[in-house]
Amino acid sequence: MIRVYNTATSSKQRLTPRRGKKISLFVCGPTVYDYAHIGHARTYVFFDSFVKYLRSKDYNVFYLQNITDIDDKIIKKATEQKKSPFIVAENFEREYLKDMSLLRVDSVTKYAGATANIEEIISQIERLIKKKYAYFIENDGIYYDISKFKRYGKLSKRSAVQAEDGVSRIDESVKKRNKGDFCLWKFSTKNPKKINPFEPKWRSPWGEGRPGWHIEDTAISEKYFGAQYDIHGGGKDLMFPHHEAEIAQMEAISNKKPFVKYWMHTGFLTVNGEKMSKSLGNFITIRDFFKKHSPRILRFMVLKSHYRSPINYNKDTVEQSIQELKKIDEFLCKINNLRKTDDKNKDITKLIKSTKSKIEKSLNDDFNTPLVVASLFKFITKINTSLSKDNVASGDVDEIMDFLKEIDKVLHFIIASEEELLIKEVSINKELSRMLKERELFREEKKWDDADKIKKQIEKLGYLVEDTKSGPKLKKK
Numbered sequence: 127m128i129r130v131y132n133t134a135t136s137s138k139q140r141l142t143p144r145r146g147k148k149i150s151l152f153v154c155g156p157t158v159y160d161y162a163h164i165g166h167a168r169t170y171v172f173f174d175s176f177v178k179y180l181r182s183k184d185y186n187v188f189y190l191q192n193i194t195d196i197d198d199k200i201i202k203k204a205t206e207q208k209k210s211p212f213i214v215a216e217n218f219e220r221e222y223l224k225d226m227s228l229l230r231v232d233s234v235t236k237y238a239g240a241t242a243n244i245e246e247i248i249s250q251i252e253r254l255i256k257k258k259y260a261y262f263i264e265n266d267g268i269y270y271d272i273s274k275f276k277r278y279g280k281l282s283k284r285s286a287v288q289a290e291d292g293v294s295r296i297d298e299s300v301k302k303r304n305k306g307d308f309c310l311w312k313f314s315t316k317n318p319k320k321i322n323p324f325e326p327k328w329r330s331p332w333g334e335g336r337p338g339w340h341i342e343d344t345a346i347s348e349k350y351f352g353a354q355y356d357i358h359g360g361g362k363d364l365m366f367p368h369h370e371a372e373i374a375q376m377e378a379i380s381n382k383k384p385f386v387k388y389w390m391h392t393g394f395l396t397v398n399g400e401k402m403s404k405s406l407g408n409f410i411t412i413r414d415f416f417k418k419h420s421p422r423i424l425r426f427m428v429l430k431s432h433y434r435s436p437i438n439y440n441k442d443t444v445e446q447s448i449q450e451l452k453k454i455d456e457f458l459c460k461i462n463n464l465r466k467t468d469d470k471n472k473d474i475t476k477l478i479k480s481t482k483s484k485i486e487k488s489l490n491d492d493f494n495t496p497l498v499v500a501s502l503f504k505f506i507t508k509i510n511t512s513l514s515k516d517n518v519a520s521g522d523v524d525e526i527m528d529f530l531k532e533i534d535k536v537l538h539f540i541i542a543s544e545e546e547l548l549i550k551e552v553s554i555n556k557e558l559s560r561m562l563k564e565r566e567l568f569r570e571e572k573k574w575d576d577a578d579k580i581k582k583q584i585e586k587l588g589y590l591v592e593d594t595k596s597g598p599k600l601k602k603k
């Protein structure tokens with residue numbers, strides 16, 4: 127049984143999708159006006175890992191993510207650079223997808239841009255006008271009247287914007303009926319002096335203009351999932367007003383509730399306690415992070431914290447993650463250097479089984495990855511103790527590796543690629559392991575002189591060879 131924390135009910139709830147094993151999941155995507163930062167990575171790595179876990183449990187997850195490719199910030203950048211806003215958005219969407227691919231975030235079923243769904247957006251606004259939830263402000267736009275939707279504020283349990291909420295300038299207008307009303311459609315200016323050639327516009331039944339921010343998500347989710355679906359995710363800055371607005375739009379249009387069964391929100395990646403964000407200028411882009419560190423370190427940094435807790439980013443947190451991953455690398459290096467034989471230690475099989483079950487229990491309980499990391503390190507410590515007592519049979523290596531590879535399909539930080547390995551002695555280790563294998567072959571063929579020659583070569587590299595039951599072992603001189 128999988129349980130997730132549902133913001134809508136402020137409690138952990140059993141995950142029971144609406145249609146058996148089928149799950150429809152929508153996660154708010156980025157506004158593509160600049161490179162993504164590691165705060166974005168926090169949210170998207172979590173959802174990627176979560177989806178991979180659900181799929182490993184045979185859930186058929188349709189993971190939909192929108193791309194906000196029309197927005198004030200994009201228009202501002204386009205105007206500054208004298209470029210088409212479509213080119214700006216296309217460029218940063220491409221760069222975002224490259225970053226995600228390096229982070230091994232590859233579970234999204236469909237990315238859907240707002241500008242590719244203008245028809246769907248117009249159709250939703252038409253229905254809101256018909257049902258009298260939307261009203262016109264002349265020479266300005268079409269707005270949603272939140273006083274008409276009695277449940278407004280139920281998700282976040284508030285009705286006013288707070289400091290770290292994600293907001294859009296498009297919602298500002300002095301002529302609104304209520305302070306919290308938000309823009310569904312912004313009319314293009316007809317004043318020739320005010321026309322910005324870098325501001326795009328689309329035809330609509332009410333005149334040329336462009337869509338508001340909140341309506342793009344419900345138009346896209348309705349297109350792929352219908353009026354109701356299972357899980358909606360995003361950072362907690364989107365809870366209010368963005369997600370409240372989505373509920374108000376879709377439930378008003380369809381008359382069906384709940385619009386979404388489970389709302390999942392990630393905590394912030396922070397710098398000195400403040401949300402990392404472009405506007406505060408305290409951000410580190412994903413690609414700048416990758417100039418110094420591998421994607422694996424970022425994934426680990428994200429997943430070693432619980433997804434709802436903040437992650438305080440600083441040099442020490444990165445260094446600590448590196449030191450912890452080094453322990454995994456050293457362990458795997460040791461394990462892989464054991465000579466493989468058929469003998470097996472039953473206690474290792476038992477340990478794998480119990481660790482597996484603990485990990486599953488933690489993931490089932492609101493995706494508690496810090497507990498998974500703790501179980502992994504306990505496992506490593508126990509096997510290391512057995513190794514030092516010569517109690518690990520080399521026949522256990524495959525079983526240990528299979529177990530770790532299996533969990534790593536969800537986590538992607540255990541098994542490092544050659545470039546991602548963090549222990550310096552990797553190449554020397556590889557060479558040593560090759561030499562050990564060669565020496566073993568000579569010993570099997572009773573070519574003692576040749577075997578001794580290799581032993582001496584190994585000693586020259588600073589290691590002593592000890593022959594044990596489970597094969598030769600290296601000790602630093």
Ligand code: AMP
Nearest residue numbers: 155156157165166169360361394395402
């Ligand atoms: P944006 O491009 O700002 O709309 O953000 C896209 C997604 O990244 C949203 O789900 C945000 O909540 C999330 N996000 C942005 N900054 C952070 C941060 N510092 N920590 C965690 N998630 C973030």
